[in-house]
Amino acid sequence: MAKSRLKKPSDSTIHRLSVYYRVLQNVEREGFHTVSSKELAQREKLTPAQVRKDLSFFGSFGTRGLGYPVRELREKIAKILGLDKTWNVALIGVGNVGSALISYKEFQKQGFEIKLLLDNDQRKIGSNHKGLIVKDVRELEKELKVHRIDIAIITVPANSAQSIVDQVQGAGVRGVLNFAPVNLKTADETYLRTENMAMELEHLSFCLTSNSTPVSD
Amino acid sequence: MAKSRLKKPSDSTIHRLSVYYRVLQNVEREGFHTVSSKELAQREKLTPAQVRKDLSFFGSFGTRGLGYPVRELREKIAKILGLDKTWNVALIGVGNVGSALISYKEFQKQGFEIKLLLDNDQRKIGSNHKGLIVKDVRELEKELKVHRIDIAIITVPANSAQSIVDQVQGAGVRGVLNFAPVNLKTADETYLRTENMAMELEHLSFCLTSNSTPVSD
DNA sequence: AATTGTGAAATTGTTCACAGCA
DNA sequence: TGCTGTGAACAATTTCACAATT
Numbered sequence: 064m065a066k067s068r069l070k071k072p073s074d075s076t077i078h079r080l081s082v083y084y085r086v087l088q089n090v091e092r093e094g095f096h097t098v099s100s101k102e103l104a105q106r107e108k109l110t111p112a113q114v115r116k117d118l119s120f121f122g123s124f125g126t127r128g129l130g131y132p133v134r135e136l137r138e139k140i141a142k143i144l145g146l147d148k149t150w151n152v153a154l155i156g157v158g159n160v161g162s163a164l165i166s167y168k169e170f171q172k173q174g175f176e177i178k179l180l181l182d183n184d185q186r187k188i189g190s191n192h193k194g195l196i197v198k199d200v201r202e203l204e205k206e207l208k209v210h211r212i213d214i215a216i217i218t219v220p221a222n223s224a225q226s227i228v229d230q231v232q233g234a235g236v237r238g239v240l241n242f243a244p245v246n247l248k249t250a251d252e253t254y255l256r257t258e259n260m261a262m263e264l265e266h267l268s269f270c271l272t273s274n275s276t277p278v279s280d
Numbered sequence: 281m282a283k284s285r286l287k288k289p290s291d292s293t294i295h296r297l298s299v300y301y302r303v304l305q306n307v308e309r310e311g312f313h314t315v316s317s318k319e320l321a322q323r324e325k326l327t328p329a330q331v332r333k334d335l336s337f338f339g340s341f342g343t344r345g346l347g348y349p350v351r352e353l354r355e356k357i358a359k360i361l362g363l364d365k366t367w368n369v370a371l372i373g374v375g376n377v378g379s380a381l382i383s384y385k386e387f388q389k390q391g392f393e394i395k396l397l398l399d400n401d402q403r404k405i406g407s408n409h410k411g412l413i414v415k416d417v418r419e420l421e422k423e424l425k426v427h428r429i430d431i432a433i434i435t436v437p438a439n440s441a442q443s444i445v446d447q448v449q450g451a452g453v454r455g456v457l458n459f460a461p462v463n464l465k466t467a468d469e470t471y472l473r474t475e476n477m478a479m480e481l482e483h484l485s486f487c488l489t490s491n492s493t494p495v496s497d
Numbered sequence: 498a499a500t501t502g503t504g505a506a507a508t509t510g511t512t513c514a515c516a517g518c519a
Numbered sequence: 520t521g522c523t524g525t526g527a528a529c530a531a532t533t534t535c536a537c538a539a540t541t
Contacts, residue, residue, distance in 0.1 A: 080486070084482075099499085113534075127499080128498075159379070167478075170477075239484075240484060254484050254487040261384075261386040264369075265301075265361050269361045316521085332525085344517070346522070
């Protein structure tokens with residue numbers, strides 16, 4: 064029963080696990096019962112060895128000579144990623160980005176349920192977005208606790224993001240997805256991921272500037 | 281004069297370059313004329329050696345014993361990242377995420393100018409968003425060319441994203457930022473970056489599930 | 498015959514440590 | 520003395536190659 068995971072999987076392994084999870088959903092929809100590491104790899108331009116190595120961090124899910132059972136592997140990965148439960152999510156900052164995320168279907172689909180909206184703008188507080196009433200950010204700690212929030216999405220302006228993440232941690236929330244374009248300082252026990260859309264564009268800008276093709280230099 | 285860059289910098293180096301660029305803006309705002317790799321590193325929880333190694337891919341910008349000239353280094357990095365010019369950006373898909381990006385200040389601030397909006401919904405076509413009229417996606421190729429678009433941001437539903445990226449490439453656009461939650465296939469000469477917000481949440485979900493603190497395992 | 502699971506090899510990325518310069 | 524720039528050492532990640540299994 065005891066899982067003997069020796070090494071901590073890298074962030075890239077986790078990332079690819081999410082990728083495999085999506086591919087498996089497709090493979091399953093297409094009616095396959097079994098899939099090889101080769102097939103899985105081809106669909107994402109990875110190597111079969113990479114796929115097998117990634118999966119081997121978590122156990123032996125395949126059958127030699129046959130491949131992996133599609134449905135079972137998808138379920139195993141879902142469990143590893145924690146997608147077998149629902150997560151209560153709070154969205155802090157109901158501006159442009161925040162509003163967009165409220166109607167982002169992909170979240171609910173994977174079990175992330177936005178249960179709470181917070182803002183500091185009196186004109187927004189009390190307003191209804193997709194059935195949720197925007198609460199006053201001054202009630203942050205109370206509201207996070209009442210709704211048993213697991214993950215906070217921060218979509219406030221850059222200059223207030225640090226103060227928000229401090230409060231969020233204070234309320235015991237350990238998962239934070241930050242969209243504010245700043246580097247936030249967090250306690251060691253908090254998991255923070257920052258999505259900086261401008262930096263993605265800057266990466267493209269770099270590629271287009273260094274006059275090279277993606278392949279060679 | 282000839283730049284003797286021997287190795288191609290890694291994606292992480294480019295990513296950190298964007299980070300340094302932001303830190304330098306702050307350092308400059310705070311009035312410093314000079315900054316050491318140590319100071320730069322501390323502000324982002326990196327090592328001084330990492331900072332120096334990253335910068336050394338592109339040249340020698342510092343002065344031994346003194347550090348780096350803040351303004352000059354910021355400008356050098358801007359040039360490397362291609363932020364010394366403006367980029368014409370098209371936004372394809374004026375839904376929730378698309379609309380949010382139209383008013384996303386951070387883009388304009390770094391020289392990314394949204395010049396064109398495209399959609400396939402007759403109710404949206406012709407409507408005005410922040411001074412831009414939504415054009416018919418059937419005119420995609422013509423419009424991309426007329427506006428001399430460098431980068432396309434794809435915010436259409438997952439099932440139409442591949443068709444859009446094919447057309448975008450066909451029109452000669454080589455930079456693509458994709459928000460649709462699918463793995464797009466592109467030609468070798470196209471630079472594609474995909475932002476999958478659900479996958480970020482899944483990473484947090486994984487961290488919160490594997491009962492460990494971020495530090496040890 | 499086909500395909501997994503995994504040590505070992507190769508490659509890539511990070512940190513060290515110090516020569517060289519202001 | 521202080522700090523950069525960089526080759527060498529080290530660490531992490533990916534790929535290889537093959538024994539094990541169906």
